[in-house]
Amino acid sequence: MNREVWNERYRGADLVWGSGPNRFLVEVADSLTPGRALDVACGEGRNAIWLAGNGWAATGVDFSAAGLDKGRRLAAERGVSVTWIEADVTAWEPPGEYDLIAAMYVHLPAGVRRTVHATLVAALAPGGSLLVVGHDRTNLTDGFGGPPDPDILFTPEEIAAELAPLTISRSERVTREVETEHGMRQAIDTLVLAERTA
Numbered sequence: 001m002n003r004e005v006w007n008e009r010y011r012g013a014d015l016v017w018g019s020g021p022n023r024f025l026v027e028v029a030d031s032l033t034p035g036r037a038l039d040v041a042c043g044e045g046r047n048a049i050w051l052a053g054n055g056w057a058a059t060g061v062d063f064s065a066a067g068l069d070k071g072r073r074l075a076a077e078r079g080v081s082v083t084w085i086e087a088d089v090t091a092w093e094p095p096g097e098y099d100l101i102a103a104m105y106v107h108l109p110a111g112v113r114r115t116v117h118a119t120l121v122a123a124l125a126p127g128g129s130l131l132v133v134g135h136d137r138t139n140l141t142d143g144f145g146g147p148p149d150p151d152i153l154f155t156p157e158e159i160a161a162e163l164a165p166l167t168i169s170r171s172e173r174v175t176r177e178v179e180t181e182h183g184m185r186q187a188i189d190t191l192v193l194a195e196r197t198a
């Protein structure tokens with residue numbers, strides 16, 4: 001989906017992804033000492049805002065101005081400070097080094113995704129952690145929701161291979177309960193956590 005489609009999606013009053021953080025991010029960040037965090041393709045900022053509220057110096061980057069505006073409003077309501085950057089992450093150099101980088105549900109064509117992951121690996125501070133979570137390819141047939149295009153979905157093995165210069169500490173499929181009008185459904189995500197140990 002291009003920038004205009006995302007802007008259109010974010011123009012409504014409701015938060016598309018809700019105001020609470022992703023639970024896998026919380027689980028990972030809670031085990032780390034807060035430092036500088038980058039939320040890549042942050043959307044309406046739910047994860048960056050949670051990080052900022054939990055001691056992190058958080059930056060959120062997204063190419064949707066409408067998403068970032070909602071992030072600014074939510075951060076102000078919560079009384080937290082986040083650095084917001086409007087940029088296309090496929091052609092962007094992060095302005096610094098980060099102790100935690102989170103790429104949550106960023107679905108790009110595989111070639112572009114590999115380039116973005118290389119950029120994120122390079123932006124990780126020594127000892128820093130990179131968390132990638134997104135809809136697993138098996139979600140298409142066995143799970144709920146997510147994009148229908150298999151080419152932009154991924155697997156733990158593919159993501160772990162792309163983060164190769166890092167030490168992989170988790171590479172797995174995880175499930176997430178989703179509340180729908182027909183009751184609870186299960187979504188299947190890829191989760192890869194990697195650290196710069198050298």
Ligand SMILES: C[S@@+](CC[C@H](N)C(=O)[O-])C[C@H]1O[C@@H](n2cnc3c(N)ncnc32)[C@H](O)[C@@H]1O
Nearest residue numbers: 006017041042043062063064088089090104105
């Ligand atoms: C499924 S949403 C996830 C938002 C957020 N990470 C979350 O979990 O709440 C995907 C986000 O990726 C952003 N995005 C997609 N392609 C992008 C690109 N090339 N550069 C920057 N942001 C992009 C969209 O604007 C959208 O906010």
